Amino acid sequence: MQSYDTLILGAGTVGLSIAIALARRGRRVVAFDPHRPPHPFGSHHGETRMLRVLYSEGVAYTTLALVARETWMALESEAKAQGVLPEGRVLFHPVGVVGIMSADAPEARRLEQARREYNLSGGPCESLESRRRFPHIAVSTGEIAYWDPFGGILESDLCMETMRNMAEKLGVHFVFGGPLADISVKARAARVTWDTQTYEGEMLVLAAGAHAGAVLRRYFPEWQAPVVPVRKAVAWFPSVRPVSPDLPAFYCYDGDHAFYGFPDMGTGYKVGQHDGGEPCDPGALDRQFRDRDATPLEAWVRRRLPLASPRADRGQVCMYAMTPDDHFICDRHPCWPHVYAAVGLCGHGFKFAPALGEWIAEEIADGRERQELRLFRTRRFA
Ligand SMILES: Cc1cc2nc3c(=O)[nH]c(=O)nc-3n(C[C@H](O)[C@H](O)[C@H](O)COP(=O)(O)OP(=O)(O)OC[C@H]3O[C@@H](n4cnc5c(N)ncnc54)[C@H](O)[C@@H]3O)c2cc1C
Numbered sequence: 001m002q003s004y005d006t007l008i009l010g011a012g013t014v015g016l017s018i019a020i021a022l023a024r025r026g027r028r029v030v031a032f033d034p035h036r037p038p039h040p041f042g043s044h045h046g047e048t049r050m051l052r053v054l055y056s057e058g059v060a061y062t063t064l065a066l067v068a069r070e071t072w073m074a075l076e077s078e079a080k081a082q083g084v085l086p087e088g089r090v091l092f093h094p095v096g097v098v099g100i101m102s103a104d105a106p107e108a109r110r111l112e113q114a115r116r117e118y119n120l121s122g123g124p125c126e127s128l129e130s131r132r133r134f135p136h137i138a139v140s141t142g143e144i145a146y147w148d149p150f151g152g153i154l155e156s157d158l159c160m161e162t163m164r165n166m167a168e169k170l171g172v173h174f175v176f177g178g179p180l181a182d183i184s185v186k187a188r189a190a191r192v193t194w195d196t197q198t199y200e201g202e203m204l205v206l207a208a209g210a211h212a213g214a215v216l217r218r219y220f221p222e223w224q225a226p227v228v229p230v231r232k233a234v235a236w237f238p239s240v241r242p243v244s245p246d247l248p249a250f251y252c253y254d255g256d257h258a259f260y261g262f263p264d265m266g267t268g269y270k271v272g273q274h275d276g277g278e279p280c281d282p283g284a285l286d287r288q289f290r291d292r293d294a295t296p297l298e299a300w301v302r303r304r305l306p307l308a309s310p311r312a313d314r315g316q317v318c319m320y321a322m323t324p325d326d327h328f329i330c331d332r333h334p335c336w337p338h339v340y341a342a343v344g345l346c347g348h349g350f351k352f353a354p355a356l357g358e359w360i361a362e363e364i365a366d367g368r369e370r371q372e373l374r375l376f377r378t379r380r381f382a
Contacts, residue, residue, distance in 0.1 A: 004030045004173070006364065007192050007201035009183075009215065011037055011174055013044045013350055014342045015207035016163040017357025018364075023170035025365045030173040030201070032180065032194050038160035040287075042209045043319050046234055047157055048262045048270060049350040050249045052097050053150035054114050054122060056107035057326070057348075060375050062114045064352045069150060071354035075162065084165045091159050093265075096122075096248040097151030098134050100304075103144045107253050111146050122147045136243055136263055136307050137250050153249050153262060156350060175199075183219040185336050203364055205340045210319035211282050212343035220339070224381040225329050227344045230277040230320045231285060233293035235312035236268035237301050252304060259300050269308040271297050274347060282319060289315030320347035328352075330360055330376040340364055341378070 006022055008015045011033035019029045035041050051069060055061035072092045079085035101107050108124065115123055123146065125133065130145035139145050168174070175194055182193040183204070190204035208215050213227035247263035251274070261271035273296055280286075294312045302310035323329060323344040333339035342360055349356070359370040 001198050001200055002030070004028045004199060004201045006030075006203040006205060007190060007199055008032070008205045008207055009180070009192065010207035010209055010212070011164070011176075012042045012207065012209050013160065013353045014209075014345065014356055015205070016160065016167055017353040018205055018207060018342060018360050019167045019172045020163060020170060021357040021361030022365055023167060023172050025361060027365055028171070030175060030199055031167070032175045032178065032192060034176070034178045036174075036176045037164055038157045040316070040318075042211070043321060043345070043347075044156055044160055044350060046270070046316055046318060047155065047267065048265070049154045049156040049159075050097060050251070050260060050262070051092065051152050051154055051351040052148055052251070054111050054120065054146070054148040056110040056114070058375065059114050059117055060372065061352075062118055063372055064355050066118070066150070067358075068352045068355035071358065072154065072159070075166065075354060079162045079166060082169065084169065085158075085162055089158060090155070091162060092152055092154055094152040095246050097148040098130075098137065098248045098250050099146040099148065100137060100139055100143055100250065100252040101146065102142055102253070105253055108144060108146060120150065122149045134248065134250070136247050136269070136305060137252070138304050138306055151249065153265070154351060180215070183215075185339055188338060190336075190339060203338045203340065205342060205360075205364070207342045209343065209345070210321040212321060212341070214282070216341070216343075220333060222335075223333055223341075223378065225331070225341050225343065225378045226324055226381060227329065228279050228322045229282045230322050230347075231280040232272065232277045232318050232320050232347065233289055233297070233315055234270055234272040234318065235289070235294055235297045235315035236270050237305065237308040237310065238268045238313055239264040239307060240309050241307050243307055254300070254304075259297075259304070261305070264308070268313060269301070269305055271301055271305070273297065273300070277320060280319065285317065285319065287317045289317055293317070322346055324381065328356075328376045329378055330356060330373045331378045334378070
């Protein structure tokens with residue numbers, strides 16, 4: 001049997017971030033995953049992820065986003081210096097993010113609250129100014145374009161590849177393939193049987209993303225840590241007119257719905273709907289991009305993106321890992337303090353991963369409670 005300090009189940013976005021932060025602290029880490037990241041079987045694929053700093057979902061997320069932004073940029077510099085990131089490529093494009101919403105929407109009020117609390121620049125733009133600055137998105141009468149200058153676009157596939165390479169350089173051991181055959185926990189140790197091999201660690205971290213609900217139900221049914229996988233689709237729309245490559249990413253609270261997207265960075269405008277989606281079985285996910293997936297996105301693009309063709313030229317299916325209150329789960333098991341779950345990132349967790357990785361590593365390795373993670377404890381479900 002092989003022994004490590006920490007076993008991590010899931011080498012995806014958050015699993016890799018935790019692995020890197022623990023390895024930097026000198027911990028011996030092994031991470032298990034059925035697939036080598038980046039891959040299309042979890043929540044992280046599809047070229048790009050938005051990084052918003054001004055958050056309407058709670059001021060705590062702005063703290064996380066500010067730290068994460070710095071950490072992504074530090075990772076980018078380090079990866080360049082070490083030759084891990086190819087010359088001329090970047091992880092983060094600091095192009096900002098613009099949010100479209102009714103001027104009297106509660107989200108607009110909460111964004112202002114976050115902006116004032118952190119004394120950040122940005123804020124609502126007048127409609128004439130927004131037409132000039134954000135020609136790729138239509139703002140209707142009575143709406144504002146809320147400008148977040150610290151936001152931007154992460155190249156998610158490249159981020160994942162870079163994190164995996166950095167983790168390898170730091171000595172993290174990966175075991176891909178599997179499957180997971182068993183987990184057992186005793187006082188001060190946990191064991192994972194992966195395929196036919198058993199590994200022991202002082203600490204076990206669950207970071208299996210949209211697949212975490214099944215793992216938790218099977219091995220830790222007593223733990224109130226509900227994670228529901230939800231099927232989501234995104235689509236790409238060709239440009240009808242070339243525009244500046246520095247346009248911001250965008251999101252839009254449109255009535256009861258929330259859409260988001262990315263300007264054409266060479267592969268067309270990418271658009272998704274944040275709300276909705278059907279709960280699914282990750283093992284039997286319908287991965288086909290269907291007409292019913294395209295229809296709401298095409299209708300939205302027709303109304304909102306004047307510089308894009310309203311016909312999707314390709315689409316992809318992915319999963320969100322949702323919790324009942326849309327907040328993440330980062331917590332120790334109530335009875336086994338050496339078992340930690342970092343799951344349920346609710347369709348907006350990519351940007352935060354390096355900050356979560358750092359703080360979770362502090363909790364695990366240094367025994368320090370990070371107050372910033374208080375919102376994500378599982379006792380809220382009890
Ligand atoms: C369409 C879409 C758009 C999104 N847009 C944004 C955005 O713009 N900004 C943003 O911040 N976030 C966004 N997100 C959310 C973000 O991508 C996710 O929150 C984040 O990637 C989740 O990270 P994770 O580590 O929990 O999951 P993943 O990165 O999916 O990692 C989980 C890993 O666990 C592995 N695994 C599965 N089963 C097992 C098992 N039994 N044992 C071990 N490992 C296992 C999987 O193979 C996978 O590699 C989006 C998500 C989707 C789907």
